[in-house]
Amino acid sequence: xxxxxxxxxxxxxxxxxSGKGTQTELVxxxxxxxxxSTGVILQNIKAETNNPLxxxxxxxxxxxxxxxxxxxxxxxxxxxxxxxxxxxxAMDGFPRTLEQAQYLSQITTVDRVFLINVSDEAIVExxxxxxxxxxxxxxxxxxxxxxxxxxxxxxxESLFQRDDDKEETVKSRLEVYHREADAIVKFYEEQGLLxxxxxxxxxxxxxxxxxxxxxxxxxxxxxxxxx
Ligand SMILES: [Zn+2]
Numbered sequence: 001x002x003x004x005x006x007x008x009x010x011x012x013x014x015x016x017x018s019g020k021g022t023q024t025e026l027v028x029x030x031x032x033x034x035x036x037s038t039g040v041i042l043q044n045i046k047a048e049t050n051n052p053l054x055x056x057x058x059x060x061x062x063x064x065x066x067x068x069x070x071x072x073x074x075x076x077x078x079x080x081x082x083x084x085x086x087x088x089x090a091m092d093g094f095p096r097t098l099e100q101a102q103y104l105s106q107i108t109t110v111d112r113v114f115l116i117n118v119s120d121e122a123i124v125e126x127x128x129x130x131x132x133x134x135x136x137x138x139x140x141x142x143x144x145x146x147x148x149x150x151x152x153x154x155x156x157e158s159l160f161q162r163d164d165d166k167e168e169t170v171k172s173r174l175e176v177y178h179r180e181a182d183a184i185v186k187f188y189e190e191q192g193l194l195x196x197x198x199x200x201x202x203x204x205x206x207x208x209x210x211x212x213x214x215x216x217x218x219x220x221x222x223x224x225x226x227x
Contacts, residue, residue: 005109005221006085006086006087006088006109006111007087007088007111007217007218007221008031008033008087008088008089008090008111008214009080009088009089009108009109009110009111009112010024010027010033010088010089010090010091010110010111010112010113010114010214011091011092011094011095011104011110011112011113011114011188012024012027012090012091012092012113012114012116013092013113013114013115013116013181013184013185014092014115014116014117014118014199015118015120015123015174015177015181016123016127016170016173016174016177017118017123017126017127018116018117018118018123018199019116019118019199019203019206020092020114020116020199021037021092022203023114023116023203023206023207023210024037024090024091024092025090026203026207027090027207027210027211027214028089028090030211031087031088031090031214032087033084033085033087033088033089033090034084034085034089034090035089035090035091035092036076036079036080036085036089036090036091036092036094037091037092037093037094038072038075038076038093038094038096039093041075041076041079042057042061042067042072042075045057045075046058046061053071053075056071057071057075069097069099069100072094072100073100073103076091076094076104077107080107080108088111095184096180096184097180097183097184098180098183098184098187101184101187101188102187105191110188110193111193111217112193112195112213112214112217113188113193113194113195114194114195114197114210114213115185115194115195115196115197116197116199116206117196117197117198117199117200118199118200119200120171120174122200123170123174124167124170124171124174125142126140126143127164127165127170128161128165128166128167128170129141129142129143130161130162130165131146131149131159131160131161132159132160132161132162133152133154133155133157133158133159133160134157135152135154135155135157137152137154137155137157139152139153139159146159195210195213197209197210
């Protein structure tokens, strides 16, 4: 029985540093489908000098402004229509709002949504333990500690905590994340599309569970058990 639909229209949701970008990339590589992220779409458009949208996108990004949601929607809609998406795609960074999730379901059929679930406490711990040096070498006081908490083992420069990694900043980012993400999660949950994955396991374990679910989905799509 041939597949009449793109079987792999996959969305990855999760808080910052949940590892969703890594998981999206691994799934994209495994199933040979493109990894789509809005960040990359915007960077690519910006670089296309003969694209009339390039200047518009650049005018927002270069001034540190958010690209308007209607424009992002249009760019995503164009991207998922490209030839390399004939089997589907693995997407992260979109949808960011409930409206975008509703928009996406108007223009295509999402097959599966993975929520890489990491508790707020664990996110705060992951981020607030980070230390960097001025050369961009990154350490973590718990997970990859430098010999001396104040000095980079790689280059000998002093280590500091980025403002973005400070507990208060992380907590307010999480608040922003939950404000939109919880509604998106509910939206997909009600449609039976959501799979919650415990993101506090190893990268390999998380990946195994995702692949297993995808293979189960695929088996049911091709009527595997039918004689
Ligand atoms: Zn360094």
